[in-house]
Amino acid sequence: MLQSLRHYLPILDWGRSYSRGALSNDLVAAVIVTIMLIPQSLAYALLAGLPAEAGIYASIVPILLYTVFGTSRALAVGPVAVVSLLTAAAISEVAEQGTMGYATAALTLAFLSGAMLFAMGVLRLGFLANFLSHPVIAGFITASGILIAASQLRHIFGIAAGGDTLVELVESLVTTLANTNLYTLVIGAAATAFLFWVRKGLKPLLRRAGLSPMAADFAAKAGPVAAVVVTTVATWGLGLAERGVAIVGEVPQSLPPFTLPDFSPALIGQLAVPALLISIIGFVESISVAQTLAAKKGQRIDPDQELIGLGAANLGAAFTGGYPVTGGFSRSVVNYDAGAETPAAGAFTAVGLAIAAAFLTPLVHFLPKATLAATIIVAVLGLVDFKILKKTWAYSRSDFWAVAATILLTLAFGVETGVSAGVLISIVLHLLKTSKPHVAEVGLVPGTHHFRNVNRHQVTTDPALLSLRVDESLYFVNARFLEDCVQDRIAEDSPVKNVVLMCSAVNEIDFSALESLEALNEVLTSRGIGLHLSEVKGPVMDRLKTSHFLDEMNGEVFLSQYDAWRKLAPCAVVQAEARAAE
Amino acid sequence: MLQSLRHYLPILDWGRSYSRGALSNDLVAAVIVTIMLIPQSLAYALLAGLPAEAGIYASIVPILLYTVFGTSRALAVGPVAVVSLLTAAAISEVAEQGTMGYATAALTLAFLSGAMLFAMGVLRLGFLANFLSHPVIAGFITASGILIAASQLRHIFGIAAGGDTLVELVESLVTTLANTNLYTLVIGAAATAFLFWVRKGLKPLLRRAGLSPMAADFAAKAGPVAAVVVTTVATWGLGLAERGVAIVGEVPQSLPPFTLPDFSPALIGQLAVPALLISIIGFVESISVAQTLAAKKGQRIDPDQELIGLGAANLGAAFTGGYPVTGGFSRSVVNYDAGAETPAAGAFTAVGLAIAAAFLTPLVHFLPKATLAATIIVAVLGLVDFKILKKTWAYSRSDFWAVAATILLTLAFGVETGVSAGVLISIVLHLLKTSKPHVAEVGLVPGTHHFRNVNRHQVTTDPALLSLRVDESLYFVNARFLEDCVQDRIAEDSPVKNVVLMCSAVNEIDFSALESLEALNEVLTSRGIGLHLSEVKGPVMDRLKTSHFLDEMNGEVFLSQYDAWRKLAPCAVVQAEARAAE
Incomplete structure (x- = not known):
């Protein structure tokens, strides 16, 4: 009770230990x-x-x-x-x-x-x-x-x-x-110029004149008050x-x-x-x-x-x-x-x-309104930052x-x-960016268990195995994109026999993406091509298990991309080892 | 020219090869x-x-x-x-x-x-x-x-x-x-009932009566036409x-x-x-x-x-x-x-x-409008799917x-x-989901170079090294979340000396997230704690290099999380090796 009261009234917290120094x-x-x-x-x-x-x-x-x-x-x-x-x-x-x-x-x-x-x-x-x-x-x-x-x-x-x-x-x-x-313009322009000068020029001047930093700072802070006092007195005295x-x-x-x-x-x-x-x-x-x-x-x-x-x-x-x-x-x-x-x-x-x-x-x-306007102008122009x-x-x-x-x-x-x-x-810009995610075709880095983009690295590939790393969560905005992307890479006379989607950067698969995967599985199945997943994260896998997709998918879910290759492209793995040994 | 014309007029494509069979x-x-x-x-x-x-x-x-x-x-x-x-x-x-x-x-x-x-x-x-x-x-x-x-x-x-x-x-x-x-109700109800029956009951009946599947299907498709003909004739003949x-x-x-x-x-x-x-x-x-x-x-x-x-x-x-x-x-x-x-x-x-x-x-x-309404009702109720x-x-x-x-x-x-x-x-639901991303503290799986969630796996950790895997792209909606998340885990008397953010699932770092990282770096620096990144993806790293953040960051960018540990927690790595050897 007291705990929750203290949560909603932070003053009870800092108030108790309030000291003379504070x-x-x-x-x-x-x-x-x-x-x-x-x-x-x-x-x-x-x-x-x-x-x-x-x-x-x-x-x-x-x-x-x-x-x-x-x-x-x-x-x-x-x-x-x-x-x-x-x-x-x-x-x-x-x-x-x-x-x-x-x-x-x-x-x-x-x-x-x-x-x-x-x-x-x-x-x-x-x-x-x-x-x-x-x-x-x-x-x-x-x-x-x-x-x-x-x-x-x-x-x-x-x-x-x-x-x-x-x-x-x-x-x-x-x-x-x-x-x-x-009269107004003279007051306004003078106040504005004065306040700009207080902001930029006064403090260094006072410091050079021997004032302590604290006193110089205080004087600069009091600038607007000085402008207020001077212009008020002038307006009153001169009947402006x-x-x-x-x-x-x-x-x-x-x-x-x-x-x-x-x-x-x-x-x-x-x-x-x-x-x-x-x-x-x-x-x-x-x-x-x-x-x-x-x-x-x-x-x-x-x-x-x-x-x-x-x-x-x-x-x-x-x-x-x-x-x-x-x-x-x-x-x-x-x-x-x-x-x-x-x-x-x-x-x-x-x-x-x-x-x-x-x-x-x-x-x-x-007090002239022009003086107040000058304090506003000087204050807000400090916020302008291109x-x-x-x-x-x-x-x-x-x-x-x-x-x-x-x-x-x-x-x-x-x-x-x-x-x-x-x-x-x-x-909208964020959604657009994620709507066409980066999808990299990856190959095996010889001598390692690592897979990298075929366009950036010297890697071993297998024409019958298409390995795609999807660099984005799969959700409705990009669901169809992946479907299209895979289909684009499998031309009519392609030698591809298996597709592995590497999901290490897929943090979510929503219902729309699940349906797209189901559609993709159907298309690939009808063409005799296997669909596999690898490196699916725990939370994503937990959710996939609640659907029928894993039963319907014609391929397997591999713990790592390397496991997938050992099963689906053993020759390429051997080749990569040989290349590394050279 | 012809190519682009053919792109915009697909008929030129399929029309050329149009056959008698088609x-x-x-x-x-x-x-x-x-x-x-x-x-x-x-x-x-x-x-x-x-x-x-x-x-x-x-x-x-x-x-x-x-x-x-x-x-x-x-x-x-x-x-x-x-x-x-x-x-x-x-x-x-x-x-x-x-x-x-x-x-x-x-x-x-x-x-x-x-x-x-x-x-x-x-x-x-x-x-x-x-x-x-x-x-x-x-x-x-x-x-x-x-x-x-x-x-x-x-x-x-x-x-x-x-x-x-x-x-x-x-x-x-x-x-x-x-x-x-x-009169309208009788026509409408009869037509609706008839069309529902045609949809559900007629085809099996015709098949049992010995019709070919194609003929039975055709008869079922013609149901609405039959309803139109019968009700039109009835309305005309009976002067309805x-x-x-x-x-x-x-x-x-x-x-x-x-x-x-x-x-x-x-x-x-x-x-x-x-x-x-x-x-x-x-x-x-x-x-x-x-x-x-x-x-x-x-x-x-x-x-x-x-x-x-x-x-x-x-x-x-x-x-x-x-x-x-x-x-x-x-x-x-x-x-x-x-x-x-x-x-x-x-x-x-x-x-x-x-x-x-x-x-x-x-x-x-x-033709009674009721018949048309019946065809609509039967057609659209087929779309209703709870x-x-x-x-x-x-x-x-x-x-x-x-x-x-x-x-x-x-x-x-x-x-x-x-x-x-x-x-x-x-x-909005998508943005909310990504606004509080999954952030896992990871430790080293003994005998491997792999890092896994400390809550899900038996892993080695080091109290002076906080390793966090961020399972989401970093962008404005969750930029502050990460800052808060790291600060929450470093209580006032925490033994943590280094923080490593493992970015294998970070597909983007936008400008807001960059500023949050800068703020985090400042806070950690003022408390004498190192901030490091690991497994940053190519495109993300390319972009970070265009900013000053990498110069200002008090720690390093490691190629892999394992590299980070070998440098920042060598004892824990040795411990993990010993545990694996047991």
Whole structure:
């Protein structure tokens, strides 16, 4: 009982041995992450099309719940760029941005996503995330980064452009560019340039100036806060809001409110598929970073418990004015690098955000949206990585096509279409690859019991014995291929008297393949040719024994290919021995 | 040039060597098939919701075109039950049955299907049919048979029931049963009973009466014609049409007319997906029977040329008043059994149907629809076969679930949903199976160089060397699984110093799996454990060499598992030798 409680509440595990050392490390990490998270939470809410406070609320209760249920010791849960973009894409289908319905739909989306993640965790469906291949994820993240950056340009220029695809975004930017607000552009461009410089140039500079690596790092992390402070003060002092610079404006000064999602079946029906997509993508992003960071310390992540943790976090977001959250890549790395030892670091971050929500929101009234857009652009362009194209091109063309298609389709048709198509393309390419398996004719390597491809090695063969090694499991997609392949090699006047299928790489024979083998056996029998199998694996053989095939097959099952040859081609074996002796 | 022309026109091949013997055999087969086809073509048109003549027209030009382009020597092309049902399901979505629009939509469907088949043939996409697994096809045919039989009951009762799913059909039958026309019911029930008896009881009876097997067989084949003649005469003589017995009525007396499909983009958009489904299902049904029959004589079928042949047949149907056609199972078997030697038998059948169309249609004016329904019911119930459930249950649960789901979904949601779901389920089950591959820890069999599963065999092991044999290709769906699997086996205080992955059954390592191996290498390196590979196949090794992984890997690639042990666990090898010597 206690054991199973502890399984579902990992906090009982690490909480018991919580030490003073861990506390001080967690506190330091929490301070750094909080400083990073305050502008990010406002910015990602903006990206999702929600009021700024939704980002802060999404960073309090959800983080606390993840602390209780999650297994990763370094994961920083909260609003992240890709999920914010997916949220905007999903909700703008069902409600007008800026309306109450829009914010409520965000709650419903968080609720659905939370319920799905939680259910998947209880049902132990964590492996579903594997259907997203690494190249598809990489391509999706890169394309999303470009889309997000493009979508933020309107805040930099102070214009009302929009769109879900790259073409829409560019078109809309071009047509509205004439309305550019110069004050906004100056702030936006300056903030963007400053943040890029902080990212690339500041740290080396501070190090050369004699700062310790830790202090230099901290200063670089605080860059966005500096940009926020400077541009807010400038906007307030120079009265730029009256000159058309869009500002964050009134943000309620309160702890997260209790909110209720809209449970109407119509809305749930419309949001179910986007919620599933958000759940899976959020989970994949989160589990990737969690596993990477855990592996560095030899710790383990339980994917199914992670689903429960993220599910709880999203359910929390739904009832406290937030929107879908997940474990973010960059903040988690910062959290880890800053020394976070336990999920308690997350709890302290939540406290920091709660303080901000209760006391600091009046300070961001004059914060220009352009500054927030600049922090997003700089953050997401760090995710854009076209090297994956080069790497996959060199290694595997089918992976290359999957990643290229994902990038192009995401840019051309938006995030939802892009990632769905990427998954489908990966699966279809995999099926196509296995649909025409490598089948090698093998011969005996003189002086050994080994059999190798006749085209790659000097081997002994026997014209009356056709030995084929099938390099793939036999299942419905390639069942007919093997039948055709054997028949192709036995031309009408072929001298072949026996066919041996060497099954060392056959990990499965499904029912369709069994029927194909039966058909092949019938054809060969009618032509007076024997059909034999060799090196059949234990599990495959166990299954074949439950069918009638082994009784109907006109030949034998040999333990090894060598046994088959000793019986079916004894002269060739003797010849090979003679050749080896020469 | 001539060679390639001959490739696309197989008639040039078999036509040159056409002999008088083949001619007489083909003629006999054509007579038998024609007698069978006349009532069937009327009945299947009825099933498709089309006027009777559409069935006859679909059996003339399409067959001639297949004769020119097809490669099967026994395939009988024309209207078939399942494709007729699919046609009805597709067209009733876009037009009202009985209207001109309905018949024109059937032409458009035939055109689209023909164009798709033709294009797939030219693009050599015949392998796409492999995505339908044998159990899914078997389940689909069984469920379709039940649906078709249920849909024909309304003609037996003379009521106006309808529906696409079993529930709809049964509900509609029950609510309209009160309107049963007794005359119709008597004719329908009598015809059904008679045809069942002809199928099961007549042949043995005639044999016992001293008839030759061939004559008895012919008499049984003529059963439907007898039922048609008797019920037509009775309906005409007793004036039953005035008493509410539905009859075929006026059928134009003419050769196939020239017709034009409706090429409006809206209609093409609506029919594209059904046309694809019909193309694939029709192709699968056709190629299955063609290959089965060809194999019996050691002949070969070219799937891509078959696509072209069926494509030409459907294009022909579209321009001559027909509807989608394919190679039918039962008529092809009859054609083969009757001795058809070349596609010319089909051409002679087409001539028979043309004569019927030009001269005999007035004779079917009083033919009751109930008789046609009876011929359909008896024909399709022969396709219903639940034994596939028992066979797959015994052999492979995942195949069982695929077939069970296909049957249930087809009955519950109609043919289109059923077969699409069946394909999806097969693919997902296959991916799930490969997502958690069999990974065996292996040890050395004393006295040999062989390595076997430590749980199944008496083998020597070394606690410092973990040898894992992976029984599956490594690709994105199972990439993370292997990583987890290795980490699970190396507990925190494990004595393992080296891990060897034995890759004899690994037919592929895709980019995702490569990244997982890199991650695994990093984790093991950080813990001071070596990672090695053994027995990597040629094509897999070629690809690994294009990546940086082999440079980064902290261990070696061994040619054989035995080589790995001689280097990494020499003591265990000596021990095994000692044990073998005992």
